[in-house]
Amino acid sequence: MEALSGDWRTDQSMAGADGAGTHQRERLDRFLQSVERQAFRMALLGVSDEQEALDIVQDVMLAFVRRYGRKPADEWAPLFFRCLENRIRDWYRRSSVRRRWMVWLDRPDQPAAAERFGSEEPRPADAMSHDEFGVALEEALRSLPHRQRQAFLYRIWQGLSGSETALAMGCSEGSVKTHLFRALAALRERLEAFEP
Amino acid sequence: MNEKWLERARTSLEDGSRSIPGETASRLNQARQRALNELDARRVAPRWWAGAALASLLAVGLAIGIWLDSSPDPAPVPVQPAASPLADLDVLTAVEDLEMLADLEFYLWLDENWAEDAG
Numbered sequence: 001m002e003a004l005s006g007d008w009r010t011d012q013s014m015a016g017a018d019g020a021g022t023h024q025r026e027r028l029d030r031f032l033q034s035v036e037r038q039a040f041r042m043a044l045l046g047v048s049d050e051q052e053a054l055d056i057v058q059d060v061m062l063a064f065v066r067r068y069g070r071k072p073a074d075e076w077a078p079l080f081f082r083c084l085e086n087r088i089r090d091w092y093r094r095s096s097v098r099r100r101w102m103v104w105l106d107r108p109d110q111p112a113a114a115e116r117f118g119s120e121e122p123r124p125a126d127a128m129s130h131d132e133f134g135v136a137l138e139e140a141l142r143s144l145p146h147r148q149r150q151a152f153l154y155r156i157w158q159g160l161s162g163s164e165t166a167l168a169m170g171c172s173e174g175s176v177k178t179h180l181f182r183a184l185a186a187l188r189e190r191l192e193a194f195e196p
Numbered sequence: 197m198n199e200k201w202l203e204r205a206r207t208s209l210e211d212g213s214r215s216i217p218g219e220t221a222s223r224l225n226q227a228r229q230r231a232l233n234e235l236d237a238r239r240v241a242p243r244w245w246a247g248a249a250l251a252s253l254l255a256v257g258l259a260i261g262i263w264l265d266s267s268p269d270p271a272p273v274p275v276q277p278a279a280s281p282l283a284d285l286d287v288l289t290a291v292e293d294l295e296m297l298a299d300l301e302f303y304l305w306l307d308e309n310w311a312e313d314a315g
Contacts, residue, residue, distance in 0.1 A: 036224045037213040058227035065231040134208040
């Protein structure tokens with residue numbers, strides 16, 4: 001797991017020594033530090049709104065500490081991303097309901113995240129990208145269906161195994177393979193110009 | 197799409213996550229601290245609840261004790277004075293009483309006939 005290279009699980013032997021003491025807090029702190037920016041980037045790719053992405057990551061950290069903070073450190077990564085996955089899906093559901101209400105009230109809301117993908121407005125993520133490939137990759141990732149994008153981010157970026165990705169996404173390993181295969185095919189097509 | 201391309205994608209995404217604005221990084225840090233404080237709060241909570249539970253138990257025990265102590269006593273049962281063996285001594289030694297017992301049959305006959313005469 002290359003992306004999650006913090007030292008939060010290098011001291012497994014002390015996991016049960018002082019239970020949920022200061023040591024546990026320090027390890028959780030290191031783990032959250034190692035994933036918070038990546039989680040923010042993933043949320044931003046999904047919702048295309050920095051404030052919403054920050055709120056999502058904040059909720060995810062709270063939910064993760066409450067539910068899984070006492071789990072073995074080896075399980076933290078997939079469980080953390082499971083929380084992220086749930087929270088992003090929850091955001092999609094709420095946005096969908098809000099959009100339907102706005103249509104019903106004849107007050108067009110801000111365009112849905114999916115509708116903003118093709119616009120030319122500058123987005124925070126664009127400002128963060130520092131090279132052409134990065135910009136193209138993010139655009140391509142935004143254009144993917146949610147589950148294909150998440151399969152790519154968990155497996156390729158985060159380096160989660162097939163079973164860990166399945167746990168994070170709440171689906172079977174077979175589904176993960178299918179989503180990843182389709183994601184790679186779509187990215188290959190869109191990023192053909194960057195192929196070596 | 198080979199491993200080299202995938203490595204380039206990983207590097208690009210990782211660079212992007214490192215280069216987020218300082219204000220965003222600060223807010224993420226604050227969010228993390230809030231989450232960790234939640235862990236501390238949950239660790240303290242069991243002790244607090246244990247103390248509260250013990251105090252509640254003691255209060256209930258005390259209330260039951262006071263209630264039992266202040267409830268009215270049941271009506272006192274009149275205590276019969278213990279019969280003294282000497283009290284029966286008079287009966288045993290009375291000669292006339294023994295004579296009355298000997299004539300008991302006579303007194304029963306008298307009572308029956310007097311009642312019929314009276315009726």
